[in-house]
Each structure stands twice: as C-alpha cells, then as structure tokens.
Amino acid sequence: MVNIPMTKPFTISKGNMTMAKNIFIAITLTTGTQGYGEIAPFPALTHETQEDCHTKAHSVLGELIGLDVREYRAISAQLGSSLPHHPAVRCGIETAVVDALCREIGIPLWALWGGAAVKEYETDITIPIRATVETVTTACGWYQQGFRTFKLKVGGKAVDDIATLSAFDHAFDDISLIVDANQGYTVQEAQLVAKTLEGLRATVIAFEQPLDRNDVTGMTAITKHTSIPIAADESVFTIEDARQIIQERAANLINLKITKSGLLPTVEIASLCRASNMPLMIGGMIETRLAMGCSFSLVLGLGGIKILDLDTPLLMAEDPLEAGGYTYSGPRLVPWHSAGLGLVPREES
Ligand SMILES: [Mg+2]
Numbered sequence: 001m002v003n004i005p006m007t008k009p010f011t012i013s014k015g016n017m018t019m020a021k022n023i024f025i026a027i028t029l030t031t032g033t034q035g036y037g038e039i040a041p042f043p044a045l046t047h048e049t050q051e052d053c054h055t056k057a058h059s060v061l062g063e064l065i066g067l068d069v070r071e072y073r074a075i076s077a078q079l080g081s082s083l084p085h086h087p088a089v090r091c092g093i094e095t096a097v098v099d100a101l102c103r104e105i106g107i108p109l110w111a112l113w114g115g116a117a118v119k120e121y122e123t124d125i126t127i128p129i130r131a132t133v134e135t136v137t138t139a140c141g142w143y144q145q146g147f148r149t150f151k152l153k154v155g156g157k158a159v160d161d162i163a164t165l166s167a168f169d170h171a172f173d174d175i176s177l178i179v180d181a182n183q184g185y186t187v188q189e190a191q192l193v194a195k196t197l198e199g200l201r202a203t204v205i206a207f208e209q210p211l212d213r214n215d216v217t218g219m220t221a222i223t224k225h226t227s228i229p230i231a232a233d234e235s236v237f238t239i240e241d242a243r244q245i246i247q248e249r250a251a252n253l254i255n256l257k258i259t260k261s262g263l264l265p266t267v268e269i270a271s272l273c274r275a276s277n278m279p280l281m282i283g284g285m286i287e288t289r290l291a292m293g294c295s296f297s298l299v300l301g302l303g304g305i306k307i308l309d310l311d312t313p314l315l316m317a318e319d320p321l322e323a324g325g326y327t328y329s330g331p332r333l334v335p336w337h338s339a340g341l342g343l344v345p346r347e348e349s
C-alpha cells in the first residue's frame with residue numbers, strides 16, 4: 001500500500017481526497033523479470049477502497065501463478081469474471097502483467113499497442129473545487145508554468161459555478177477549458193451552465209458528465225441542445241455503457257480511464273469508439289506515474305486520443321517512483337523508450 005499526500009485537497013462534487021491511497025503490485029516471471037502496476041481506487045466514483053482492493057488483489061493473485069503473460073488478454077478475461085466490480089484491482093494487475101511481458105521481450109509498453117503516435121503531448125491541469133479567488137490564483141501559478149488547458153471541477157450550486165467560470169474566463173487569455181461536473185447537476189442546471197460556456201472567450205473543449213451516470217436520456221438532451229462538446233466519463237465504465245452512449249448520441253466524446261474500466265477493456269472501448277467515429281479523451285483517478293504512464297502508453301500506442309487529462313502526479317507532494325518512464329516538461333508529457341513502463345517503485349513504496 002502506498003499513501004501519497006496531495007499538495008492541496010482534491011475536491012470534486014462527489015467527495016474530497018487529501019491523500020492518494022493506492023497499492024503497487026509487483027509480479028515476477030520465472031525468468032526473474034518483474035512487472036509493476038498500480039491500483040488507484042477513488043471511493044466516491046468507483047466505490048472501491050484501498051483496504052477492499054488489497055483484500056481482493058490478494059484473493060485473486062494466487063489464481064494467476066503459473067499463467068503465461070503472453071496470454072494477457074486471457075488473463076484479463078479471467079480477472080473480469082473473478083472481479084467484475086473491481087476495475088481498479090483488475091487494472092493494477094493487468095498493468096503489471098503487460099509491463100512484465102514488455103520488459104521480458106525488451107519493448108516499451110506503447111509498442112505492444114502498436115506505436116501509432118509516439119510524440120510529446122500536452123496535458124490539461126485540474127483545478128479542484130475552491131472559492132472563486134483561490135481557483136483563479138491556483139490557475140495563475142500553473143499558467144506561469146506554461147499550462148494553457150485547464151480542467152475546472154464544478155457541480156456544486158450552478159449559480160456559484162457560473163460566477164467562478166465567468167471570473168476565470170476574464171482572468172486568462174487564449175486558454176482552453178474542460179469543465180467537469182462529476183454528475184453534479186440537474187438537467188436545468190446543466191443547460192444553464194452550458195449556455196454560460198457558449199458565451200465564454202475561452203475555447204471549451206469539453207463539458208464532462210453534467211448529469212448522473214444513469215441519466216442517459218438527460219445526457220442526450222444536453223448534447224442535442226448545446227454547441228459545447230459533452231463528454232461522458234462516469235456514464236462509461238464498460239463497453240456496453242460505451243455502446244449505449246454512442247447509440248443514443250448521449251455525448252460528443254468519451255473519457256477513457258483504465259482505473260474505472262480495467263486496462264484491456266479500455267483498449268476495447270477505444271476500438272469501438274474509433275470504429276464509431278466517437279472522439280476520445282483519456283484521464284485517470286488520483287494516480288502516480290505508474291498507472292498514468294500506462295494510460296499514456298495507450299495514447300502513444302493506439303493513436304487517436306486527442307485530449308489528455310494525465311496530470312495527477314503533478315498534484316502530489318512526492319513521486320514514489322524512481323527516475324525513468326515518461327517525464328513532465330511543464331504541461332508536456334515526454335515519451336520513454338526503455339522496456340515496459342520504464343518505471344520502478346522506490347524501495348520504501
Ligand atoms: Mg471526469
């Protein structure tokens with residue numbers, strides 16, 4: 001188990017975290033090669049806790065002894081039937097499996113997915129829910145470090161959010177915005193906020209999950225009535241969810257997260273979306289560079305993922321991994337070229 005303090009409390013409409021309470025997994029092949037993965041539960045969103053994940057991981061890891069990591073899809077399917085409701089646990093184990101495989105054969109993890117678009121990418125930076133003044137001053141600090149895409153967490157009282165959004169918009173030139181309500185609004189509130197977003201100077205690239213995850217009809221109504229791109233996040237945990245959102249035109253883009261769906265299921269959701277002309281973004285829970293590096297491997301390997309919300313290591317007070325893997329240069333994520341994820345947890349983690 002690894003507990004990493006956040007530099008500031010991470011507050012969203014569904015809860016608050018001051019500490020990332022995650023778990024690192026290591027698996028060892030018969031050759032001695034090790035692979036690593038991260039379980040990053042976010043109790044308010046996935047109803048998984050660190051303790052629960054720890055118990056579940058222990059119960060299932062024994063079943064994997066003796067399996068062949070080259071059959072990683074079969075392993076993923078087995079995990080899917082053992083732990084259907086623990087995507088974060090599955091994700092951590094799947095990551096360790098593919099990391100071990102790639103280290104064994106000497107390729108970076110993104111090469112396993114095809115190396116479609118290996119280059120630097122820019123991430124957004126998340127501003128958790130705060131009073132208006134603190135929202136603007138926090139963003140100022142990031143702006144000075146080169147960040148130009150801001151993800152504002154909203155979903156409290158719509159009138160307050162609208163005031164914050166307007167103040168924010170006046171404070172910065174030439175920025176892009178993602179506004180994430182984490183299911184916090186009613187249909188009327190969401191429409192009111194969408195109207196505000198249409199009038200901002202900033203380029204609004206996504207209005208994420210305005211409504212409850214199960215209100216697909218409401219999501220369709222919002223998507224139809226605004227020019228702002230609506231993103232489905234909590235509405236899409238599984239491939240069936242993604243299919244429904246696509247069929248009912250309930251969003252303009254889908255936010256992938258390996259921790260909410262599992263790693264290989266995320267690859268499947270991405271394939272379905274691309275075949276259906278559904279644009280993609282990718283984000284995470286409160287993850288270190290281990291889980292986030294795995295998400296970045298999908299960006300580099302699969303291609304076609306345009307919007308990156310891969311910033312949570314920047315919100316942590318420490319990095320529990322040894323140097324290596326992808327790096328941050330201001331808002332840019334720089335790819336790595338060593339085997340697997342190129343990352344090893346520090347001794348004490
Ligand atoms: Mg979201």
